[in-house]
Amino acid sequence: MTTTAVSMTVNGKQVSADVENRTLLVQYLRENLGLTGTHVGCDTSQCGACTVHIDGLPIKSCTILARQVEGEDVTTIEGLADGDTLHPMQEAFRENHALQCGFCTPGMVMSAIGIVDRNVESLDEKTVRHELEGNFCRCTGYHNIVKAILAAHKEMTP
Amino acid sequence: MYDFNYKRASSVDDASSSMASVDEGKFVAGGMTLLPTLKQRLAKPSDLIDLADLDDLVGITVADSAVTIGAMTPHATVNASDEVKNEIPALSKLAGLIGDPMVRNRGTIGGSISNNDPAADYPSAVVGLGATVHTNKREIAGDDFFTGMFETALEEDELVTKVVFPIPEKAAYMKFPNPASRYAVVGTFVSQGPQGIRVAVTGAGPCVFRQSDMETALAGNFAPEAVENIKQDDEDLNSDIHASAEYRAHLVTIMAKRAVAEANG
Numbered sequence: 157m158t159t160t161a162v163s164m165t166v167n168g169k170q171v172s173a174d175v176e177n178r179t180l181l182v183q184y185l186r187e188n189l190g191l192t193g194t195h196v197g198c199d200t201s202q203c204g205a206c207t208v209h210i211d212g213l214p215i216k217s218c219t220i221l222a223r224q225v226e227g228e229d230v231t232t233i234e235g236l237a238d239g240d241t242l243h244p245m246q247e248a249f250r251e252n253h254a255l256q257c258g259f260c261t262p263g264m265v266m267s268a269i270g271i272v273d274r275n276v277e278s279l280d281e282k283t284v285r286h287e288l289e290g291n292f293c294r295c296t297g298y299h300n301i302v303k304a305i306l307a308a309h310k311e312m313t314p
Numbered sequence: 315m316y317d318f319n320y321k322r323a324s325s326v327d328d329a330s331s332s333m334a335s336v337d338e339g340k341f342v343a344g345g346m347t348l349l350p351t352l353k354q355r356l357a358k359p360s361d362l363i364d365l366a367d368l369d370d371l372v373g374i375t376v377a378d379s380a381v382t383i384g385a386m387t388p389h390a391t392v393n394a395s396d397e398v399k400n401e402i403p404a405l406s407k408l409a410g411l412i413g414d415p416m417v418r419n420r421g422t423i424g425g426s427i428s429n430n431d432p433a434a435d436y437p438s439a440v441v442g443l444g445a446t447v448h449t450n451k452r453e454i455a456g457d458d459f460f461t462g463m464f465e466t467a468l469e470e471d472e473l474v475t476k477v478v479f480p481i482p483e484k485a486a487y488m489k490f491p492n493p494a495s496r497y498a499v500v501g502t503f504v505s506q507g508p509q510g511i512r513v514a515v516t517g518a519g520p521c522v523f524r525q526s527d528m529e530t531a532l533a534g535n536f537a538p539e540a541v542e543n544i545k546q547d548d549e550d551l552n553s554d555i556h557a558s559a560e561y562r563a564h565l566v567t568i569m570a571k572r573a574v575a576e577a578n579g
Binding site for chain 1: 315316317318319320322342345346349350352353362364366390394413414415416417419420494495496
C-alpha cells in the first residue's frame with residue numbers, strides 16, 4: 157500500500173503525515189495527529205460530529221480525503237480556546253448547559269461558529285434551528301444548544 | 315473504501331487528458347456524493363482526478379441576460395450571492411436547500427449535475443430555466459444533458475466548466491425534502507422567460523423531466539389554478555420507503571401549484 161506525505165496547517169501548526177490516498181481527514185486528525193476531539197458519529201455525512209473548519213468554513217471531515225486538504229488551513233475543536241480561556245461559543249455551551257453526553261458537542265460548536273459567521277448582523281431562533289440541520293444531538297432536544305448559540309452570537313458580534 | 319490513485323489536475327486540459335489516460339477514473343469536485351459512495355464501496359475507481367485547484371472554474375458572473383456559474387462554485391456561494399439573489403432568486407433559494415450548511419460549503423454545481431442523482435436539486439434548475447451546460451469540448455442544452463438515472467451526455471474525459479442560466483421573468487422552486495437527507499422527494503422548478511414556460515420535476519422519476527401538460531396549461535394562464543387539477547402519471551415514478559410512486563405523483567402537482575404561486579409573488 158503506497159503512502160504519501162500530506163501537509164497542512166492544523167490549529168496554526170504546520171503538520172505532515174504519511175497516509176494512504178483513501179485516508180479521510182478525520183482519520184488523519186485523530187489517528188495521525190492524535191486530535192481526538194473531532195468525533196466520528198455516523199460516518200455517513202449525516203450527523204455532523206466530525207465538523208471542522210477548512211479555511212474558516214465548517215466541513216464534515218468524514219466526507220473529505222486528507223489529500224483533498226493538502227496545503228489548507230484546518231481548525232479543530234482543540235484549536236478554539238486561547239490557553240485557559242474558552243472560545244465564546246464553548247463558554248456559551250458551558251453557561252447554557254448545551255450538552256449532556258457531549259459526543260456531538262465538538263461538531264456542534266464548530267458548526268455553531270459557522271452559523272454566527274453567516275449571520276453576523278442578526279440571528280434568530282428559527283435560523284439557528286434551520287442551520288443546525290447538519291448536526292444531530294440525541295440527548296438535549298437542542299433547546300439549550302439553540303440558547304447557547306444565540307448567547308454566543310451576542311458575545312461574538314459587535 | 316477501496317484504494318485508488320489520486321491526482322490533482324493543474325488545468326482543465328490536464329484533468330481531461332489525465333482521465334483519458336487512466337483505467338477507470340472519476341473526477342472529484344466537492345466529493346459530497348462521491349466520498350459517501352466510495353465509503354460504501356459502491357464504486358471502485360482506479361483513479362481520482364481532483365479538480366480542486368481549477369480556480370478559474372469558480373465564480374458567478376451576470377452578462378447578456380444570463381447568470382453564469384462556474385462548475386466548481388459551491389452551493390453556499392450561489393446561495394449567498396447578491397447577483398444570483400437579484401437576477402434569479404429561485405436559483406439562490408434552491409442552492410440553500412441542498413443538504414446542510416457543511417455540504418453546501420463543499421458541494422459544487424458541476425459535481426451535482428454531472429452525478430445526476432435522481433433526487434438532486436440542481437438538475438431541475440438547469441432544465442427548468444433552459445440553461446446551457448458548457449464543457450471542455452462543447453455546449454450542451456440543458457434539455458439534452460440529463461439522459462437517465464446517474465447518466466448524462468458527458469463523455470468519459472469531458473468535464474463541465476460552467477452553466478449559463480438565462481434570466482427568467484419569473485421562476486420558483488418548491489421542494490418536498492426528505493426529512494433526514496434533505497434530498498428532494500419531489501422538487502418542481504417553474505419558470506416563464508426567454509426559454510418559454512417550463513416545469514421541471516426532480517426526485518419523482520429516475521431522472522429530471524419536463525411536465526408538458528402543466529407547461530401547456532401555464533401558457534394559457536400562469537396561475538396556480540391552471541395546474542392544480544393536472545395529474546402526473548405515476549407509471550414510471552420512483553417508489554421507495556420514503557414515498558410511493560402514487561404519492562410522488564400527487565406531490566408533483568402540489569409542488570407545481572405552490573411553485574407557480576411563489577413565482578407570481
